[in-house]
Amino acid sequence: MKAYIFPGQGAQFSGMGLDIFEKYPDAQDLFLKANDILGFNITDVMFEGTAEDLKETKVTQPAIFIHSIALKSVMTDFEPAMVAGHSLGEFSALVASGALSFEDGLKLVSQRAQAMQKACETQPSTMAAVLGLEDAVVEEVCEQTPGVVVAANYNCPGQLVISGEIEAINKACETMKEKGARRALVLPVGGAFHSPMMEPAREELAAAIEATKFTKPICPIYQNVTASAITDASQIQANLIAQLTAPVRWTQTIQQMIADGGTEFIEVGPGKVLQGLMRKINRDVAASSAILPQ
Structure with a gap:
């Protein structure tokens, strides 16, 4: 069974999407539509911007989403038995599986990026990567550390990202070591x-998600919040709202997809981050990048 997975923030690179734009007229329309929806030429930043330009949250998130959907739009053999996306990538997975239109998906991604940026500016906070500890140990340290600090991304066994107040994160990092x-x-x-x-x-994004039309996807989507197969449109909406404050259960998601019959995982979007995580979760399962048709 083919499983398609979509990357999140951190997968961006300078020049992303230019090859798709130049080669495929249908995808060109999609990129130009994105410029109109966003109200600025994100294609200029994607194709010619520096790594620094691409790091700006209001650019990064829409850019990765646009790249993933443009790539999916030109694939000739996109027949998913299941889909999932890492954090931001969940929006790409929802559009790819037909639960959400491209236009609505992009608007939500843009609103999400701006709402997250605003929340970051209101209260300084950060994240830290913890390598080489059992999940349970990381969770225990987070619970025992004063202040706000939680397990945020279960990326693969032995790689967990924690998230919270700067002082609490620094203290937790010392304890982890x-x-x-x-x-x-x-x-x-x-x-x-x-x-x-x-x-x-x-709270800001919840209103936008609730006002957006979701439909039943063509295949189950394994959402970050539950790490289980979801097809009900209202449940998808609720999980998407919860996602911003809940952990990304990526290890558990991939393990569940494999348990449910996923045998071939194809990463759709920039970079190979998810393939690297796949090898650490289960190296016996095939993982590759989506290939542009000739």
């Missing part, structure tokens, strides 16, 4: 994504 973590490293991110500190953004 004492507990034997190979690394506990503060990340260069704008704020504490997938933590209670994103509550203002969640």
Whole structure:
């Protein structure tokens, strides 16, 4: 069974999408439509911008989403038995599986990016990667550390990202090292994504998601919040709202997809981040990048 997975923030690169834009007229329309919806030429930043330009949240999230959907739009063999997306990638997965239109997906991604940016500016916060510790140990340290600090991204066994207040994150990192973590490293991110500190953004985005039309997808989507197969449109909406303050259960998602019959995983979007995580979750399952048709 083919499973299609869609990357999130961090997969961007300078020049992303230019090859698709130049080669495929149908995809060109999609890129130009994106410029109109966003009210600025994001294609200029994607095709010619520096890595620094692409790091701006209001650019990064829509850029990755647009690249993923443009790539999916030109694939001739897109026949998913199941889909999933990492954080932001969940929006790409929803559009690819027909639960959401491209236009609505892009508007929500843009609103999400801006709401997250605003939440970050209101209260300084951060994230840190913890390598080489069991999930349970990381969770225990988070619980015992004063202040706001939670497990945010279960990326693969032995790689968990924590999220919260700066002081609490620094203290938790010290404790993680004492507990034997190979690394506990503060990340260069704008704020504490997938933590209670994103509550203002969640509230803002909830209204937009509730006002958007969702339909039943053509295949199950394994959502970050539940790590299980969902096809009900109202449940998809509720999980998408919860996603901003809840952890990304990526390890559990991939394990469940494999348990449910996923045998071939294809990453649709920029980079190969998810393929790297796949190898650490289960190296016996095939994982590859989506290929542009000749």
